[in-house]
Structures are given as C-alpha cells and as structure tokens.
Amino acid sequence: MSTLNVQLGDRSYPIYIESGVLNNGALLNRHIKGKQVIVVSNTTVAPLFMERLCASLDPALQVSQVLLPDGEEHKTLAVLEQIFDRALQDNHNRSTTVLALGGGVVGDMAGFAAASYQRGVNFLQIPTTLLAQVDSSVGGKTGVNHPLGKNMIGAFYQPQAVFIDPDVLDTLPPREYAAGLAEVIKYGLICDPAFYEWLQHHRDDFVARDKTVLGEAIKRSCAAKARVVAEDEREGGVRAILNLGHTFGHAIEAAQGYGSWLHGEAVSAGMVLAARLSVNQGWITDAEVARLVQWLEAMSLPTAPPDNMSVDTWTEHMLRDKKVIDGRLRLVLLEQIGKACIVDDLPQAELEAFVATFSPV
Template sequence: MSTLNTTLNVQLGERSYPIYIESGVLDDSVRLNRHIKGKQVVIISNTTVAPLYIERLLSGLDSSLKVSQVLLPDGEEHKTLANLEQIFDTALTDNHNRSTSFIALGGGVVGDMAGFAAASYQRGVHFIQIPTTLLAQVDSSVGGKTGVNHPLGKNMIGAFYQPQAVFIDPDVLDSLPAREYAAGLAEVIKYGLICDPAFYEWLHQHKDDFVARDKAVLSEAIKRSCAAKARVVAEDEREGGVRAILNLGHTFGHAIEAAQGYGSWLHGEAVAAGMVLAARLSASRGSITDNDVDRLIQWLEAMGLPTAPPEDMLISTWTQHMLRDKKVVDGRLRLVLLDEIGKACIFDDLPQAELESFLATFTPS
C-alpha cells in the first residue's frame, strides 16, 4: 500500500485545479463531492473499468445527486465521434442541464472523450478526471487536452478544456494488465528526457523496481511526472510554445498508430518507438550521443516496450501521416528533438530530404 499523500496544483488563474495523488483517494467522497457543481452527474467509463470501480465511485456520491452512466466500448479504436454521441444521447435523454458534472472514470480514451463531451455539452459543463491507467495518471488526465480520433489522424477533433480536479489513486493500478502498465511507463520516462535529467537518472536507478511494480517507487514517479506536466501546462496552456516539448516521440508515434490502425499499437508503445526515433535523429545531428540512445533503448526494453517502428511502413506512409499532424504549422513539420538528456527542443526547419533519408533506415526498400 502506498503512503504517498500529495496535492499538486495546475496554476491557470481562474481555471486552476488540484491533482490529488493518494492511496484510496477513489473513496474520498468528501473531496469528490466538493468538486461537483450541481445536482446532476454523468459518469463516463468503459466496459472494462466500470465492473471494477464504478460501484465504489457511486457509493461515495451524495445521495441527493441524479446520476446517469455511460459505458463506452474499451479501446483506442472506439475513440470516435460516433461513440462520443453516446454521452450526449444519455445526458439529453436524462435531462441534464448545464450545471451537470461529467466524471471520467477510466484511461486516456475515456478521459479524452468525457472531456471533449464536457467542453461541448451545452457549451461547457464541469468535469472531473479519475484516471485508472498509468498513462492517464501521468499524462492525459492533466492539462486539458480532449478529443477523438479521425480515420485520417489521431486526436484531430477536440478542444482544450480543463477539469475541475484530478483524482489519482495508485492502488487502482494493481488491476492494470502488464501491457498497459508498460505503455504508461513510456510517458513517465519522457518527462526525464525533456525537462528533468535528475528524474531521468532516478528512473534508471530504479529500473528493477519498475519491473517489479514497487508501489512506493511507482507512486513517486507519478508525483514527479504530474509535477513536471503541471509546470509546463501552467507556462503554456494551449501549446503555443514550450508545451510542445511534451510531444517528444508523438509525431512519429501518432503516425504509427494511424498507419497500423488504432488499437493495434497502444499509444504508449507507439510513443516509446517514437522517442527512440527522435533520440536517433537527435544523435545523427550531434545533439546527444549514441550511448545516450542505447541507454534509453535498454530502459524501454527492460519495461517490455517496443524500441523500433513497424517494419512495413513506407516512407510515403510516414510522411503522409506526419505532415497531417497537429504540430504542422503552415506546411512545416515541427519535431521535438533533444538538445541533451533533460532538455528538449522544437525543430520546424528540418529539411524533408533529411527526414526521408533518416526514415529510409527503418523502412523496406
């Protein structure tokens, strides 16, 4: 059992909100009810998470609340506009007004869809994040990025919309399958790579503890990851500048997800392979060393994560998806690379010939 009891804050003026990181916080009915605005609640979960945790959530809600439930199908392939309509259909059928609160109980797909629904329903209602996967706890539940996928690109339809609060209970990770757990660790090490070299070294020192799922070490990693993201988001809420560094590996990763079909690769798996590509490209430009790349690969492989892209992706497939990425500005692809371990940089002047020459190393002839 974790003894961690931490409250962080995302500082965004009137949109500031707390992140509660605590063993058993899922059952903290006092704090949860404090963040519910009106007398109506829509709980959005999925068919995998709801049987495990929804009754605990329901038992803590104030008895005066009118509660509706939406259970979405589980998986990235279901993160679509069509499935988003289930949330609107339920809220409208049950006569939820604009004082209702949406509660996301699940992983990143549930959180992204619930947040986008909250941003859109009657032009905006309150919502609360209760992430149940490691990836959602350290990344997608914090920062206000919401949305759904389109067949032509990941997260292409969405909005920036901040939650009222984030409740992170490390104990719920006990039920997380090994593959999902590993996928979350890809986002954890990202924070060390982009902005916290001391954290990066700490992650390497505790490599065996992460393999063993040591609760104390994992809880500390969640806290430090959320703290790093909160700092970046507070500085640049809508990704006009520094927040883009949070996308290390994501331009490559999103291309993998879209090309392979959503759900074939988990998001964290695609990001892991994408971070290795970004590190290799950084090394080819002389910013970091080959030893730095090898060390990253060793850590990711120890966690059971892929470190190479799919072998069947053609250069034309890569460029097709990468040039459709949200980070493209006026036709220029922006890539997040590494100046050094612990310091990311944003490149928007990488010649396409250099990118294609680099990708040719990983693609069939």
C-alpha cells in the same frame, strides 16, 4: 495525500494523489457542482470501480452512467454521441458534472463531451491507467480520432480537479502498465535530468511494480506536466516538448490501425526515433540512445517501429500531424538528456532519408 496544482489563473485546479481516493466521498463531492453527475467509463473499467465510486457520491445526486466500448479504435465521433444521448435522455442541465472514470480514451472523450455539452459543463478526471494518471488526465487536451489523423478533432478544456488513486493500478494488465511508463520516462528526457537518472536507478523497482517508487514517479511526472502546462496552456510554444516521440508515434498508430499499438508503445518507439535523429544533429550520443533503449526494453516496450511502413506512409501521416503549421513540421528532439527542443526547419529530404533507414524498400 499529495496535492499538486496546475496554475492557470481562474482555471487553476488541484491534482490529488491518494491511495483509496475513490472512497473519499467528502473530497469528491466537494468538486461536484449542481445536483447531476454523468459518470463516463468503459466496459472494462466500470465493473472494477463504478460501484465503489458511486457509493462515494452524495446519495442526493442524480447519477447517470455511460459505458463506452473499450479501446482506441472506439475513440470516434460516433461513439462520442453516446455521452450526449445519455445526457439529453436524462435531462442533464448546464450545472451537471461530467466525471471521467477510465484511461486516456475515456478521459479524452468525456472531456470533449464536457467542453461541448451546453457549451461547457463541470468536468472531473479519475484516471485508472498509469498513462492517464501521468499524462492525459492533466492539461486539458480532449478530443477524438479521425481515420486520417489522431486527436485531430477536439478542444482544450481543463478539468476542475484530477483524482489519482495509485491502488487502481493493481488491476492494470502488464502491457498497459508498460505503456504508461513510456510517458513517465519522457518527462525525464525532456525537462528533468535528475528524474531521468532516478528512473534509471529504479529500473528493477518498476519491473516489480514497487508501490513507493511508482507513487513517487506519478507525483514527479504530474508536477513536470503541471509546470509545462502552466507556462503554455494551448501549446503555442514550450508545451510542444511534451510531444517527444509523439509525431512518429501518432504516425505508427494511424498507419497500423488504432488499437493495434497502444499509445505508450508507439510513443516508446517514437522517442527512440527522435533520439536517433538527435544523434544525427550531433546533440546526443549513440551511448545515450543505447541506455534509453535498455530501459525501455527492460519494461517490455518496443524500441523499433513497425517494418511495414514505407517512406510515403511515414511522411503522409507526419505531415498531417497537429504540429504542422503552415506546411512546416515541428519535431521535438533532444539537445541533451533532460533538455528537449522544437525543430521546425528540418528539410523534408533529410526526414525522408532518415525514415528510409528503417522502411521497407
């Protein structure tokens, strides 16, 4: 088992990476406070893993289950109410533990519920998708979408522990697996050039889902995110580099309708757009963008945005992004491969001219 730590003072917590961690009852129960547990999952994940997880929990615990509908389109305040309904119906008190068993949507919603229920209860993450394992389960971002913007309603609320079982990825559909790889290569692009080269070298191994290579990628991705979060928990500065490709990506998700594009797919196309905009600034080369595109396409990820978004649609959604402060859009670009930067002085006319190059007339 590999154990990493997110260093946040008295809110520090471990990330356990272990094959079969779902069966490690001693470890799981060590992090459960009180005598009550609410397991939040969805209708796709629960039939695969709920029985195994519950068998690992202390039989003396009162365990309630909440099964949410699957899909980004259900990441709403209305669906979130189901968690609160179950907690209240089953008389869960403030010593209860909310346990998220699922991908990023489940983790984000369960975390927001944990942050809100009785003003904050114990929260544990068991991510079951690659994207959730390397990204959304670590760092404490929780929340729901609004029709006008992604993740615009939420809270920073750290889990007390994250349990990552690479074996659960055996059930992951190819499209979901590829979406997770977009977030993996992001870490190499923004802060770890050696990792980026390693990812390029192992491209065929990722296509084959080599477990040794995948396990190493999960560990290195989590370590990179833990370092950034420890330095800037609430995204007041350097943590924003984790959003490479996300401003473009979130605009794609909102404009196309949540669930039409997977988050990782939108991030993949968004990273290519950010890289091309970095070329325009004279920071990286066309050849480096082409190499990135080749890797993403080998993973069956999109490298171009949808062709039905006008300039007005792009700017409308991008200027509503959480990274807009006092009317100034902060974009994450690449000074070089392995080093991201935050740009908040790009003229809007330049941004509009850039999106016009791939928007319909």
